[in-house]
Amino acid sequence: MLKHASIFSGIGGFDLAASWLIWENVFSCEKDPFCRKILQHYWPHTTHHDDIYQFKADRYRGLIDVLSGGFPCQPFSLAGKRKGKKDDRYLWPEARRIITEVRPKWIVLENVAGLFTILEPESVSEMKTQAIELFCKNDK
Template sequence: MKSIELFAGIGGIALAAEWAGIETVAFCEREPFCQKILNKHWPDVPIFDDIKTLDKKALEERGIDVGAIELITGGFPCQPYSVAGKRKGTEDDRDLWPEMFRIIEEIRPTWVVGENVANFANMELDRTLFDLESIGYKGRAFVLPAAAVEAPHERMRTFIVSHSNSVRRNDRGNNRQERQIQGERHRNDKKNQPEWFGRLDRAREVRAVFPNTNVERKGENYNQQFTGFCEEHRGRWAVEPDVGRVAHGVSNRVDRIKGLGNAVVPQQIYPIFETIMKIERGEITC
């Protein structure tokens, strides 16, 4: 399976996808420091620096077979929804879900996996799911903690997993306007919230939804992949990061802290990709 990752950061999602056997064929990431990390670990994968200009044509010009892309992933910016921010949601200029949705609509992958802060589930989750539904995707959301995969911090995150069957994927024209009208109607009707909308029982949810996954063994490779960030690796999770919280003249220290702070914990999202691959192999049903 081939994937493109939007808002890639330092590649936490791509690393988890790689563990599951998914090949990332393109990144979209604007921060120079994060681009350096991506280039180090995936030197042959092209990086696009502007989500607003990324489209099917731009991908094809870089030699990417768009028709082979079966998965689009992305941790779209969380500032509009984070409890640490002003929580303006769709009124925030940094709300880039519409750009991610535009790319999904144009490429039409089989799978879409999105990531955001936990508070996203209480603000704009319904809009996102109804947008996807309007173009033929069925989705579900999970609020999962990093602690569920034995990380020493809670780090709640909302993960959106959506799937489109081949019939709807191939439907490019006749019913698009009707689906968009239906999607808009849903977005304006708060009474139509999905039964799984809102905060879930996080600790049990990850085990119930993604049983029999081998997240723990994947953690052994995490430190090896990001050796540039820490000088020592004591066990799978460091108690405290070796990169300090205050910049004392060390080059890239602030960039490193920012990159790590925005990163997706690979072990946290890995069960989703492993389950997707099991579905694709016919081992389980969707």
């Protein structure tokens, strides 16, 4: 059985998908109290953390197969002010820290396309080209 963990878990979309695949949900990390109630209700045997800044995930190193999460998109979204690192919701460094501490086999991260134009603007066209090639290849 694969072991799954989520950060910025929300109401557990990734956790639900993991459950459908009969994966074990080992931990979640979500600050919103309502969302934590949902997570605790549906996954009572999962360890739930509430503060990404205080969460030290190195105890899970090598124990997680799939780490998923959707860190806040507001710093990158084309619909917003695109403040990037200057936005107080810029939590990519925390996501990276947790990934480094846990060292999962696989990572599934969800965010807006505007992320690439802020974090790696010089490689956007290369990424788009690769994605289009992959889509067309799989569409045949």
